[in-house]
Amino acid sequence: MTLVARPRLLLVEDDRATTEYLRQGLEESGIDVVSVANGNDGSQYALSQPWDVIILDRMLPGLDGLTVLMRLRAHAITTPVLFLTTMDGVPSRVAGLRHGADDYMIKPFALRELVARVQVLLRRSSSFQHATVMNVADVELNLLTLAVTRNGEKILLQPQELKLLEYFMRNAGTVLSRKMLLKDVWHMDFPVRTNLVETHVCRLREKLGQDGQSLIRTVRGSGYVMGA
Incomplete structure (x- = not known):
């Protein structure tokens, strides 16, 4: 059997059931998942390690997801970020995308669609393509x-x-x-x-x-x- 490198995804989500649901679906699709449950840890993990994709909730304990994203972009971290949130208003979507999000999905969501969107972001991730x-x-x-x-x-x-x-x-x-x-x-x-x-x-x-x-x-x- 030939083994290949698995992409690494950081999941910043405070709902345990959602976290486990996402972890199972993503790992079955060949993606390793590390999860944290608040914005402070999310910011620390995102800044201290290389990731191929990051999934962020907007409403988090500690730092909110938008602040976490703004910190990453301020540190010139270009890792693709997908917002996964219940905040479905147009102003919320526009704010997320304008501050550097690469994609925006609303809860509840279809797991197959989320995995497909993550795979699209992975194809854009230069760190996964070149850091071998x-x-x-x-x-x-x-x-x-x-x-x-x-x-x-x-x-x-x-x-x-x-x-x-x-x-x-x-x-x-x-x-x-x-x-x-x-x-x-x-x-x-x-x-x-x-x-x-x-x-x-x-x-x-x-x-x-x-x-x-x-x-x-x-x-x-x-x-x-x-x-x-």
């Missing part, structure tokens, strides 16, 4: 073939280990908490007692080689960080 290889130190991850090498030597990883490595590499230099890893890699956004993170980090370090622990370092009391 990631490097941190001497580790390389090819996002098209999902091949991992270190110093030119191939490393075989399981699918979840690949997702974990990609997340570390996309956030190289940033301390990632256990809670962030559970939410963004395993999609667990609720308190849970498990050594899932610790076990996978340990296995990933072992496969990266003898100095894997220095490549992915433990930050006491905070989490893990890859690279400088």
Whole structure:
């Protein structure tokens, strides 16, 4: 079976049922989804990581969706943004589009139409078309073939280990908490007692080689960080 890179979508939506409905439909269509439930987190995630598409609600706890969008465009972030909202008046649509939204859909919505619109936006996303290889130190991850090498030597990883490595590499230099890893890699956004993170980090370090622990370092009391 040939594996290809999956686009990454940030979903900023405060309704849990809508979030899960969208996640299921989008991931079945080959799109990885990371979700946050308020505008403050949405702004932070959108500014700190590369995304292929962003779906924004207009009415959110904390920062509203229009403010989040304006912050992104003010920072020259050109990621395609689709507004998904109950605000269906013409002035609301015009405001969203004028401030940099690429598309605007009204709730309730047809999932098939939303997926189709996201796929159109993906075709416009230069980051997904061109950013195919990631490097941190001497580790390389090819996002098209999902091949991992270190110093030119191939490393075989399981699918979840690949997702974990990609997340570390996309956030190289940033301390990632256990809670962030559970939410963004395993999609667990609720308190849970498990050594899932610790076990996978340990296995990933072992496969990266003898100095894997220095490549992915433990930050006491905070989490893990890859690279400088």
